[in-house]
Amino acid sequence: MDSMAYNKKQKIVVIVGPTSSGKSALAVELARTFNGEVVSADSRQVFQGLDIGAGKIKKREMRGVPHHLLDVASPKRIFTAHDFLRRAQKVVEDIARRGKLPIVAGGTGFYIDALVGRTILPDVSPNHSLRARLETKSAEQLFALLKKKDPRRAKRIDSHNKRHLIRALEIINTLGKVPTIRNRLPYDVHWIGITLPREELYKNIHVRLLSRMREGMVAEARRLRACGLSSKRMEALGLEYRALARHLEGKVGRAEMIRELEYDIRHYAKRQMTYWRRNKTITWFLPKDTERIEKVVEEWITKRRSA
Numbered sequence: 001m002d003s004m005a006y007n008k009k010q011k012i013v014v015i016v017g018p019t020s021s022g023k024s025a026l027a028v029e030l031a032r033t034f035n036g037e038v039v040s041a042d043s044r045q046v047f048q049g050l051d052i053g054a055g056k057i058k059k060r061e062m063r064g065v066p067h068h069l070l071d072v073a074s075p076k077r078i079f080t081a082h083d084f085l086r087r088a089q090k091v092v093e094d095i096a097r098r099g100k101l102p103i104v105a106g107g108t109g110f111y112i113d114a115l116v117g118r119t120i121l122p123d124v125s126p127n128h129s130l131r132a133r134l135e136t137k138s139a140e141q142l143f144a145l146l147k148k149k150d151p152r153r154a155k156r157i158d159s160h161n162k163r164h165l166i167r168a169l170e171i172i173n174t175l176g177k178v179p180t181i182r183n184r185l186p187y188d189v190h191w192i193g194i195t196l197p198r199e200e201l202y203k204n205i206h207v208r209l210l211s212r213m214r215e216g217m218v219a220e221a222r223r224l225r226a227c228g229l230s231s232k233r234m235e236a237l238g239l240e241y242r243a244l245a246r247h248l249e250g251k252v253g254r255a256e257m258i259r260e261l262e263y264d265i266r267h268y269a270k271r272q273m274t275y276w277r278r279n280k281t282i283t284w285f286l287p288k289d290t291e292r293i294e295k296v297v298e299e300w301i302t303k304r305r306s307a
Helices: 003-008 023-033 081-097 109-116 128-135 139-149 162-175 198-215 217-226 231-236 239-248 254-277 290-306
Strands: 010-016 036-040 101-105 187-194 283-285
Touching: 010 023, 010 081, 010 109, 023 036, 023 101, 023 187, 023 290, 036 081, 081 101, 081 109, 101 109, 109 254, 128 162, 139 162, 187 290, 198 217, 198 254, 217 231, 217 239, 231 239, 239 254, 283 290
Parallel strands: 010 101, 010 187, 036 101, 187 283
Antiparallel strands: none
16 A cells, blocks of 8 residues: 555554553653553443453543543443444544554454454354353363364464454354455554563463552452352453452462462463464563654654655
8 A cells, every 4th residue: 555545544552562561651651752542442442440450540640641541431241343443433533533643552363453443343143042042162172162163263362362262263154264354444553562681471460460469459349240240251351350259259369369360460471372373563672662663653744644
């Protein structure tokens, strides 16, 4: 696609990388530098009350930068990728209309790829009888079934996320496969990846997890339960909330929960990196490379304006 066509598209910056790598802090820094606003792309941070466990950015950490798509849904209800796409498109349009730069940052790769057009979300209605049958299977069984039916989709999905696995199988049941990348992308995207050496990332995960435990992650889970969030629904929310649900049910003690959760978060970070490494348009940086990142973004903006 030529530069003139790119110039007509809305520019957005997308920041990706594993959990605990510093995406949120970088998004705030770039927003302050380039007159931007942040669009969160996280499948759990959209929910009200999922603050500590989901690692939601705090008000003081926002440093006055507007953040969107946080606390927009009840955790008792299903929030789909379609829901995210519909809301995110409106938010990006609104930010751009006000002359600001949309900066998308978050850990849910499927949401981001749907927004920028790298993945198509098919218009397939829920099949409740199929979902009920698939719900009886474990994540491992669902993933094995998906690999058999659509190996390509299996390579790009979180194999531990039952909700995503069931939705993929539901689409395959209707269409035969999950549609993927569009030929014409809706935005002019500048991709920034944040990563760390493995041991440093694991240290960040450990420190962050213990910090959230001190902040009251278990108490938050108790409040959610008291407000009517079922254990089944909490487990479906994944990672921290799955572990917290098991802990509150007495299935694991506090120390065991922390050990298991840290192990699961490490593997989640690995799966995130595997997902994003397939996108060859991402330029990768260390979190400390803020000045270099800002220079690259400024050059990209200037080049697009002059194209």
